[in-house]
Amino acid sequence: MLPKLNGVIVPHRKNTAAMPAVKMPAPKSVTIPMNMHIGAPSVPCVKVGDEVKVGQLIAEAGGFVSAPVHASVSGKVTAVGPMLASNGSQVTAITIESDGEMTVSETCVAPAISDYDSFIAAVRASGAVGLGGAGFPTAVKLDVKDTSRIQEVVINGAECEPYITADTRTMIDDADLVKEGVELLKKYLNVQKVVIGIEKNKPEAIAKMNELAREDSTISVKALPSVYPQGGEKVLIYNCVGKIVPEGKLPIDVGVVVMNCTTLTFLAKYAKTGVPLTEKMMTVDGSAVANPQNVIVPIGTSMQDVFDFCGGFKAEPKKLLYGGPMMGIAVPDSTAPILKNTNAILALAAKDAVLPEPTPCIRCGKCIDTCPLKLMPVEYARALATGDMELLEKRKVNLCMECGCCSFVCPARRPLVENNKLAKAELRKYQAEKNGGNK
Amino acid sequence: MDKLILSVSPHLRAKTNTTIVMLDVVIALMPALVMSAVVFGLRALLLVAVCVATSVLAEFLFGLLCKKPCTVGDLSAVVTGILLAFNLPVGVPVWQAVIGSIVAIIVVKQLFGGLGMNFANPAIVGRIFMFLAFSGTMSNYQIPNDAGELVATATPLVATGDEVPTLLNLFLGNNNGCIGETCAVALIAGGIYLMVRKVISFHIPVVFIGTVFVLSLLVVPEGQTAINYALYQILSGGLMLGAIFMATDYVTSPYTKWGKVIFALGCGLITFAIRQWGSYPEGVSFSILFMNILTPYINNWTATKPFGGAK
Numbered sequence: 001m002l003p004k005l006n007g008v009i010v011p012h013r014k015n016t017a018a019m020p021a022v023k024m025p026a027p028k029s030v031t032i033p034m035n036m037h038i039g040a041p042s043v044p045c046v047k048v049g050d051e052v053k054v055g056q057l058i059a060e061a062g063g064f065v066s067a068p069v070h071a072s073v074s075g076k077v078t079a080v081g082p083m084l085a086s087n088g089s090q091v092t093a094i095t096i097e098s099d100g101e102m103t104v105s106e107t108c109v110a111p112a113i114s115d116y117d118s119f120i121a122a123v124r125a126s127g128a129v130g131l132g133g134a135g136f137p138t139a140v141k142l143d144v145k146d147t148s149r150i151q152e153v154v155i156n157g158a159e160c161e162p163y164i165t166a167d168t169r170t171m172i173d174d175a176d177l178v179k180e181g182v183e184l185l186k187k188y189l190n191v192q193k194v195v196i197g198i199e200k201n202k203p204e205a206i207a208k209m210n211e212l213a214r215e216d217s218t219i220s221v222k223a224l225p226s227v228y229p230q231g232g233e234k235v236l237i238y239n240c241v242g243k244i245v246p247e248g249k250l251p252i253d254v255g256v257v258v259m260n261c262t263t264l265t266f267l268a269k270y271a272k273t274g275v276p277l278t279e280k281m282m283t284v285d286g287s288a289v290a291n292p293q294n295v296i297v298p299i300g301t302s303m304q305d306v307f308d309f310c311g312g313f314k315a316e317p318k319k320l321l322y323g324g325p326m327m328g329i330a331v332p333d334s335t336a337p338i339l340k341n342t343n344a345i346l347a348l349a350a351k352d353a354v355l356p357e358p359t360p361c362i363r364c365g366k367c368i369d370t371c372p373l374k375l376m377p378v379e380y381a382r383a384l385a386t387g388d389m390e391l392l393e394k395r396k397v398n399l400c401m402e403c404g405c406c407s408f409v410c411p412a413r414r415p416l417v418e419n420n421k422l423a424k425a426e427l428r429k430y431q432a433e434k435n436g437g438n439k
Numbered sequence: 440m441d442k443l444i445l446s447v448s449p450h451l452r453a454k455t456n457t458t459i460v461m462l463d464v465v466i467a468l469m470p471a472l473v474m475s476a477v478v479f480g481l482r483a484l485l486l487v488a489v490c491v492a493t494s495v496l497a498e499f500l501f502g503l504l505c506k507k508p509c510t511v512g513d514l515s516a517v518v519t520g521i522l523l524a525f526n527l528p529v530g531v532p533v534w535q536a537v538i539g540s541i542v543a544i545i546v547v548k549q550l551f552g553g554l555g556m557n558f559a560n561p562a563i564v565g566r567i568f569m570f571l572a573f574s575g576t577m578s579n580y581q582i583p584n585d586a587g588e589l590v591a592t593a594t595p596l597v598a599t600g601d602e603v604p605t606l607l608n609l610f611l612g613n614n615n616g617c618i619g620e621t622c623a624v625a626l627i628a629g630g631i632y633l634m635v636r637k638v639i640s641f642h643i644p645v646v647f648i649g650t651v652f653v654l655s656l657l658v659v660p661e662g663q664t665a666i667n668y669a670l671y672q673i674l675s676g677g678l679m680l681g682a683i684f685m686a687t688d689y690v691t692s693p694y695t696k697w698g699k700v701i702f703a704l705g706c707g708l709i710t711f712a713i714r715q716w717g718s719y720p721e722g723v724s725f726s727i728l729f730m731n732i733l734t735p736y737i738n739n740w741t742a743t744k745p746f747g748g749a750k
Contacts, residue, residue: 005746010451162451234747247749319444325451332445352451353444359457359513360555365694373746378694379738396745404449411455412555418447 007227021294030300037129039065053105072278072298073098119188132260135341151255158231161324171205181264286346288317304334318353367406377406461514467629474622479529483618491520493540522562525619595675609674630683642699647682650707681723698741
């Protein structure tokens with residue numbers, strides 16, 4: 001038995017788990033930013049006034065680690081210009097006014113896939129990015145060159161964040177696509193072992209995936225404990241295949257590729273239809289939302305349009321989030337667009353939105369006891385306050401994945417994740433200076 | 440739509456706070472408080488009231504004087520007051536208890552920066568201060584006799600002959616000592632409550648008490664059975680109170696698991712050494728104070744090994 005990794009018990013609030021996704025009609029307009037993935041921003045290839053159709057290429061990949069972007073509605077390009085992204089930076093975005101028709105582009109034909117190279121090329125052309133949250137370009141992840149490096153593929157169906165049920169619905173409603181996705185991996189990446197990791201609080205999804213496992217001996221299902229954060233990449237790999245990804249290495253360095261279950265089903269769908277990543281299934285929930293549900297939304301639709309589709313607000317929203325409450329990003333206003341990797345949007349009423357005020361740290365060590373990666377947030381707080389960069393380096397604040405367990409559990413309500421983020425940035429600066437000085 | 444709140448994740452917090460933690464400690468101390476009144480009479484409650492009131496008032500006035508936010512609501516001063524009172528013989532004059540409480544809150548806690556910043560347990564240092572400043576009253580252990588009058592008798596650790604209490608009386612608290620330390624069963628009940636509520640882990644109490652127990656087995660006097668002697672040692676004096684409630688103080692004990700083990704091992708060793716070879720009959724408070732001072736070093740020695748971390 002491997003020693004267990006720690007975590008926290010969070011309230012599940014999976015209110016929408018029994019609701020298959022509903023397709024939302026075309027919004028009046030969509031605003032599609034060029035940085036919906038990790039890596040170089042995409043480069044627009046349309047100009048104001050151009051007529052576009054659903055699935056038509058509107059921006060090309062801006063480099064190797066990048067992804068193309070496609071129109072999510074049919075209509076006319078009305079703007080190509082700067083937009084304030086949720087992280088406060090300026091990013092180029094393309095605005096398309098919808099004609100309401102959702103006409104699919106004639107360029108959308110099933111790609112010709114015959115071998116590894118054509119498979120990777122298809123994945124690249126599909127615009128796929130990691131849909132679980134991080135948005136890493138899928139083609140880059142799968143482009144391992146030598147497929148014998150892949151010992152296991154871990155499919156992430158953990159969905160450990162409260163509220164979110166989009167992946168749950170994908171596994172239940174699109175089980176056949178999961179199966180087809182696995183077939184693709186077997187055929188073109190020569191994958192021999194697929195482990196689907198699902199938190200135990202989703203028995204229906206586990207049952208569905210077990211059906212696949214019975215038909216296909218390459219597939220196995222790992223029921224994970226309902227302890228947050230099972231979906232964290234390193235935690236998931238450890239709990240599914242018992243491997244530890246060392247500091248500074250990638251999962252592929254230990255023979256593992258991790259894919260979100262929705263990324264996999266998207267690839268399967270793309271291989272059949274050739275319609276690139278233009279819509280996203282996601283959970284709409286939170287104490288301010290009138291009718292919480294799962295919705296299929298054109299990428300670039302504003303949060304406001306999606307909330308309106310869900311019956312508007314039943315209480316005044318005080319906080320809007322991309323993603324779940326543990327790692328989600330708060331946005332300044334409801335015009336924020338749905339991105340490729342948005343798996344939920346939440347609107348929280350005052351009772352959930354206002355966080356308690358911090359009080360002095362009482363050094364209880366609960367942040368250490370709950371950290372899945374065995375880090376020491378209490379020490380980072382002190383080290384950052386005193387500028388002790390050596391201590392930050394020695395105690396490996398750089399490994400922090402910002403999962404939020406420490407802040408969640410802290411009785412003094414210290415903003416530990418915020419502190420860790422700052423400490424990581426300060427440490428990077430310090431290390432860059434140190435290395436610069438050595439040269 | 441009004442202005443939206445922007446904050447860094449997580450946007451969800453566990454239903455806990457420092458006040459709830461401190462309230463749990465206060466609740467855990469209640470059985471022992473009741474037993475202190477049963478064994479030592481109502482004057483025990485008076486001492487607790489005086490220490491708590493003085494501690495809270497001192498904390499409040501210090502905040503007012505230094506224009507700092509009022510922190511009495513976190514209940515940590517209440518815990519300090521109860522623990523200090525529990526470490527006093529029942530006959531200690533009220534004015535001495537007042538001075539002890541002021542030293543604990545102002546000198547040991549607030550002058551170092553308030554809650555979370557003190558390096559030593561305020562109640563422990565308050566008690567040691569009183570022990571040195573008022574050694575007469577602090578070593579005059581009295582207990583009500585059948586007529587209800589306070590009379591001085593030997594504490595279990597110095598008792599000889601007929602004065603030696605039975606193990607059962609030690610367990611139930613029917614023996615002389617400081618007002619909050621005599622009833623082992625009440626203190627253990629409080630400790631179990633704190634563990635169930637996950638306020639403390641088992642490490643410090645079990646290792647501290649276990650160390651004293653095991654070491655006592657090595658020095659059994661002639662004519663006594665080893666188990667009886669070792670049980671007598673762990674049920675006597677301030678060990679239960681110290682190991683369960685004072686050594687487990689978050690601020691002044693290590694925050695790593697192995698750190699807690701080392702800390703408690705040290706406490707047990709020093710307590711045993713003072714009891715065995717020192718000129719004081721009891722060494723629990725000194726042992727905790729000494730290990731408090733070592734805590735930052737222990738934290739450093741026992742730092743966690745990050746998951747997947749490179750050397």
